[in-house]
Amino acid sequence: MPQLSLSWLGLGLEAASPWLLLLLVGASWLLARVLTQIYACCENSRRLQCFPQPPKRNWFLGHLDMIPPTEQGMKKVTQLVTTYPKCFMIWMGPIIPVITLCHPDTIRPILSASVAVAPKDMMFYSFLKPWLGDGLLLSTSDKWSCHRRLLTPAFHFNILKPYVKIFNDSTNVMHAKWQRLISEGKNRLDMFEHISLMTLDSLQKCIFGFESNCQEKPSEYIATILDLSALVTRRGHNLLMYMDFLYHLTPDGQHFRKACRLVHDFTGAVIQERRQTLPDQDVDDFLLAKAKSKTLDFIDVLLLTKDEDGKMLSDEDIRAEADTFMFEGHDTTASGLSWVLYNLAKHPEYQERCRQEVRELLRDRDPKDIEWDDLAQLPFLTMCIKESLRLHPPVVFITRRCTQDVMLPDGAVIPKGVTCAISIFGTHHNPAVWPDPEELHRTDVRHERDEGGAGADAAALPRAARPRGAAQEA
Numbered sequence: 001m002p003q004l005s006l007s008w009l010g011l012g013l014e015a016a017s018p019w020l021l022l023l024l025v026g027a028s029w030l031l032a033r034v035l036t037q038i039y040a041c042c043e044n045s046r047r048l049q050c051f052p053q054p055p056k057r058n059w060f061l062g063h064l065d066m067i068p069p070t071e072q073g074m075k076k077v078t079q080l081v082t083t084y085p086k087c088f089m090i091w092m093g094p095i096i097p098v099i100t101l102c103h104p105d106t107i108r109p110i111l112s113a114s115v116a117v118a119p120k121d122m123m124f125y126s127f128l129k130p131w132l133g134d135g136l137l138l139s140t141s142d143k144w145s146c147h148r149r150l151l152t153p154a155f156h157f158n159i160l161k162p163y164v165k166i167f168n169d170s171t172n173v174m175h176a177k178w179q180r181l182i183s184e185g186k187n188r189l190d191m192f193e194h195i196s197l198m199t200l201d202s203l204q205k206c207i208f209g210f211e212s213n214c215q216e217k218p219s220e221y222i223a224t225i226l227d228l229s230a231l232v233t234r235r236g237h238n239l240l241m242y243m244d245f246l247y248h249l250t251p252d253g254q255h256f257r258k259a260c261r262l263v264h265d266f267t268g269a270v271i272q273e274r275r276q277t278l279p280d281q282d283v284d285d286f287l288l289a290k291a292k293s294k295t296l297d298f299i300d301v302l303l304l305t306k307d308e309d310g311k312m313l314s315d316e317d318i319r320a321e322a323d324t325f326m327f328e329g330h331d332t333t334a335s336g337l338s339w340v341l342y343n344l345a346k347h348p349e350y351q352e353r354c355r356q357e358v359r360e361l362l363r364d365r366d367p368k369d370i371e372w373d374d375l376a377q378l379p380f381l382t383m384c385i386k387e388s389l390r391l392h393p394p395v396v397f398i399t400r401r402c403t404q405d406v407m408l409p410d411g412a413v414i415p416k417g418v419t420c421a422i423s424i425f426g427t428h429h430n431p432a433v434w435p436d437p438e439e440l441h442r443t444d445v446r447h448e449r450d451e452g453g454a455g456a457d458a459a460a461l462p463r464a465a466r467p468r469g470a471a472q473e474a
């Protein structure tokens, strides 16, 4: 049987050393893997044919760069959702499909699936991992479920209420700074920059109970958080930098590592310092003392958190959650607030209406600080904020990866292993969801959890429109 002999390779049995055999086994394994992958890709492509797709740039690049993270990109999304009102598929290069969902009907099956069926997709979040670790944003499966349950008490009204005073103080510092700058003749301000410092200032107080005074003087920690956010965004724009080993060789990669160390050291030091005060006291005494003296900050809540078996969070878990909240909380709120100001500036008549509403509420009050209960008494302002978040959502999309086939209401099946992008921006600008999506709407659909939301006095915004289908849902 000459075909079965290795002699045609010039390798007699005597030459077939264990190394060569190992090499052959390795090569066969690799070949089998490649063939399996090719088969899976072809099979996936066949199953994905039921999803419409816009024209590709070419077979290799697919739809890469079709939706850049710019204003142009958002215009493209608006066009795409007009053409494909429920969902569409794009190819990131030749072999990675992403199904973009842009309608509540197609988003619902994914968001209502369990975390085991539709976990977050790490392709888009992995850059944050060295910074945020296994905090709520990046953890999956059991760890996520467990921490999510453990952290629920941190969002109890009684914990959140005193934070309003912190927001007032931080905002007053920002306003005082604006007045000073104006009096010095400065008449152009980058609002996002100032508002980011204000949200970071607030978060640092709420999470760590730490006053860095970062709005008035430079703070190394705050500057590092801003650096990290900018580095992550910049990395996302450069495909070559998606490879970890390449990125960490670049100056940006090294800067990122150094910045992570600094941020972790800060968080670690606060945890250590706080741990030293904790063990000597009974938890109830500690809570009482804190409640009397000052606000219970997020680190306190995390240190006191226990599961049913009395197990507490490790220092690493606490650090990951605190760093995650610091990241998630500052950019989103700064972006949301900046767009609210932009939209109010574009519509002075609504700006005036909001101002009147706030003035009326604070008429007999000194100092004129907004309190927790006031938030439900500002229906028109609430409506404007919600509408601004609809038109300019701070997070434009999120992703999930299906670990099993998921069927959509029209019978189309998202195959196991495929990534879905839930387009928040697309859904908010989808004419099949909102009539005239680019116009201002009354975003007054009341949800069960809204207490005295914006529904009360909604007649003033021009379009008395609800999202299509909302009447049945509300």
Ligand code: HEM
Pocket (backbone or CB within 6 Å): 120, 136, 137, 148, 324, 325, 326, 328, 329, 330, 332, 333, 336, 393, 394, 395, 398, 399
């Ligand atoms: C206008 C403000 C905000 C917007 C638009 C926003 C948006 C979002 C979105 C879209 C997600 C889902 C991410 C995903 O599932 O992939 C998310 C998750 C999260 N956000 Fe926010 N966020 C805002 C404010 C905040 C604030 C102030 C904090 C904390 C201080 C925060 C902490 C978190 C955390 C911890 C998660 C992960 C939750 C989990 O997966 O269980 N966010 N946010």
